Amino acid sequence: MIILKHELKQNKGAFIIWTAAIGFFILACIFLYPEMKNEMDEATKVFASMGTFSSAFGMDKLNFGTLIGFYAVECGNILGIGGAFFAAISGVTALMKEEKERTAEFLFTHPVSRKKVITEKLISVFIMIVLMNIIILCLAVLSMAAIGEKIIWTEILLYHFAQLMMQLEIGGICFGISAYISSSGIGIGIGITAAFYFLNLIANISDKADFLKYITPYGYTDGSDIINDKSINVMYLLIGMVFMVVGIVIAYVKYTKKDLKA
């Protein structure tokens, strides 16, 4: 538990900044909604006629006149990108930073096994992701109530659950990468997340690229699908979880045997 406590303490600053930033933008979006609501009927028609541009973001299928429709697209992008970046950065730096900051010699010459360090670091990444999602969900629900909108629990909870799973998947994959690198991992983490995001845009635009949804975790977090179907695509989600587990297993296999840089 010492490593876990230490990790959480070390990451406290970054966690607060990311949570505050994402939370703030989501709050701002929701509080803007009442003003935009009246113009949204028009906007929905416009978006519906914009063809592939709208379909890329799932805007052709959602009704902007409803809060949930608006929330799924606007807030979906904020949490979907911001949260995923945070998960990627947390995962990819978790193991790598010991070598980069040259603290590996200090940490790994204490009687704590590498396996234990890996486990506690992984738990720390997951705790931060879960905690951030709980905070954001509370903020979102409270602010929806504050603007006097009815809260559609099923859709909101499903949507946030999908977001959480996506972040855990990205965190797990990046954790695996973290075991291989010993410097400059943040770029890789953000790059992978951005690539996943664009793969989903492509899949949304063209039916021929639909298979990409099996690869990118944005396949199962797409707000328009979740809100319209009132369910998450279980196949996409399961495949995503397999990717996450593979990432974690790779981290253990690689890092327990890794020659650590001085």
Added chain:
Amino acid sequence: MKAITTNNLKKKYGDIIGIENLNLSVDEGDFFGFIGPNGAGKSTTIRTLLGLIAPTSGEASIFDMDIVGDHDKILDSIGYLPSEINFYNKMTVKEVIKLSVDMRKKDCSKKAEELCERLNLDTSKKVDALSLGNRKKVGIICAIQHQPKLLILDEPTSGLDPLMQKEFFKILSEENSNGSTVFLSSHILSEVQSYCHTAAFIKDGRIIVSDKVEKLEETGAKKITFSGTFDTTTLKGVSDLQQNEGTTSFLYTGDIKKLLRLMSESEIKDLTITEPTLEEIFMNYYEA
């Protein structure tokens, strides 16, 4: 029991050899100096023993425990000071020292306090604001506070001022007389000569000699220093020949009578014959 034994220990980094067939033996309770120039393999040996890197072949044990199989157990009885030590930013000295004992599941606050006082270290400062020497002191405390059975120190005195170096060796000597085995790597021979009981020279990843310091000092070689003209080319057993402002010096392992006879026939103004320092012996090994 041996504190450290290595048997044909080898570490390769790709094609580059770090250490090759290294055979080292350190007795329990010894004060051992591990000497070699930069890049000779000192740190590679230490990092392999500590399990930071895996050996390519060969084996090694610490207190009869295998460095690969019993890695976690071994670390319980070791205190280690890296040559370049870094800590987690944003932490204070106190927090780092606490983290170190927490990971050992021990309480050594009294010993830590005593060491901080002796080394004159302010524990309320942030570690990232510390100078190299003060960071080293934090590392020394983390290595020593739990009074390990084996202390492994990689170039421990770099960055410490002479007064602190003296205090540091005093602490080490005390730990050693309390039963701790001390294993330190260095390229400063005078400190090895004054404090270590045993020393080993490492060159290109191999141990070239390992013996008691007194034995190494009595290699039979004498250091000859003279002024005047004397031709050494006809003599056997001459090494480390140096000329400096009219005086010439060399290490001599040959027949002393022959040397004196030849010298008496030459134009010699001054002559001294002394025991060579460890440094000179060491240079002799490296150039050989």
